[in-house]
Amino acid sequence: MDVNIILMTALLATLLGLLVMAFAGPSADKARKRRVASIRGRHSESAEAIMEARMRKAISNRATGTEMKMLVSLIPNPELLTKRLRMTGKKWTLSQYMTASAVIFLLIVGFLELRGFPMLMAIMVGLAASLGLPHWWLGKLINKRVNQFNAKFPDALELLTRGLRSGLPIAETLGVVSSEIPGPVGEEFKLVTERIKIGKSMEQALQETADRLGTPEFQFFTITLSIQRETGGNLAETLSNLATVLRQRAQMKLKIRAMSSESKASAYIIGVLPFLVFGMICYINFNYMKPFFTPDPVGLFGLSTMQVVGLGGMCWMGIGAYIMAQMVNFEI
Structure with missing residues (x-):
């Protein structure tokens, strides 16, 4: 019984340490400096300061790479896991993901050990749960967001079509979609417009979004715009036909x-x-x-x-x- 008490104490101490390290917020001094820099860039009228503020806003969600290096180093393919985390639309980091996996492992191992299971079996079950449950939950969040995106994407294409037929350029119609369509569609189009504003081409901005979403529907849209910009033609009619095809795919x-x-x-x-x-x-x-x-x-x-x-x-x-x-x- 003493061994079980010592084991549970060690597991709880490790659990609390991981939670504190993963979810501890930034220091007050760093937060103050970021706010001051943001205000200075917002009120400065120079083009260089405006561009710097846009770049800072575009990369604000990037992981610093200094948190929980020991846990993050255990990931065999961190780029793929980072992509999956971005596909969820949440601002989660690799350190938070690995901390959640470690917490699940410690809880299951401690529970099975208290129930009298062999240590080897408890470790095997804990490893399977800590690797499988977060991966399964990420998959559910990704599928939910992709389904929400595909449900509203034909409406976005029809809004693009109406904007183009009214004489607006494609860049402005993308901004209209980002402000008018709620949910993941508006969020993704807003990111596209922000990338265009900081100097990227439309093809690059759309391709980055297509790679992150991983849906054939948005890939069709990206290819359609690329082909139209090279060969010309009636873009409004092409997008209208694409919206019809996507609705038929959804019905099927x-x-x-x-x-x-x-x-x-x-x-x-x-x-x-x-x-x-x-x-x-x-x-x-x-x-x-x-x-x-x-x-x-x-x-x-x-x-x-x-x-x-x-x-x-x-x-x-x-x-x-x-x-x-x-x-x-x-x-x-």
Whole structure:
């Protein structure tokens, strides 16, 4: 029991230290200097000061790279993870992501250790959860934001079309879209207009947004503008046709979702039912399931036979869930 108390004390101390290091705000002196510089640049009338203020605003969300270097250095591909964090639309950093993963690992390991699980099993489960849960949550946030963007993007294209037909240049119509369309569409077009203001070409600004979003819809829009600027033609008519195509794609996706909803519901029920029954049996008669939680020194890696069988069943269920997910995954 003393060992468990010492272990939990160490885990809680590490947890508090990680939270303080990750979410501690900037110093008051640095914040004061930034505010003074921002006010000075805002009220200065020189073109050089205005350009400097725009550049400072454009790179204000960039990570400093000095926080939690030890945790961040454990990431095998930090560029890809940084891109995923930007795709969520949140101002999260790599240090905050790794701190959240470390907190999940410590909590799960401490909980399983207190419940009497073998240390090796607790570490394995903690690693799987700390790596999988944040990645899964990021994926959900990215998909949610992409779906919100795709839902409003045809409206943005139609607004661009009306602006071009009324005689406005393309740069001004992009600014109108950024102020009129709410949600992710307005945010992304605002970033495009800000990049154009600091000296980047329209193709570069649009391509950076397309790379961050990773959606074919915006890639179509970027390619359309690039081709039109090289070859000429009626851009308003082209964007109107693109908006029609994107709406038809969205309708097709909804039809496929409706047709595959029955198969997905069956997969969810089949996947959740074993865990639900297991939890109900543990709640009703824990003595019946007690051998599952009892360590067996003779078993594989200190696990009991029932635990090994349970892990094997979870692996096979994962393979089956992956196959069913691929069966209802259609490319449009």
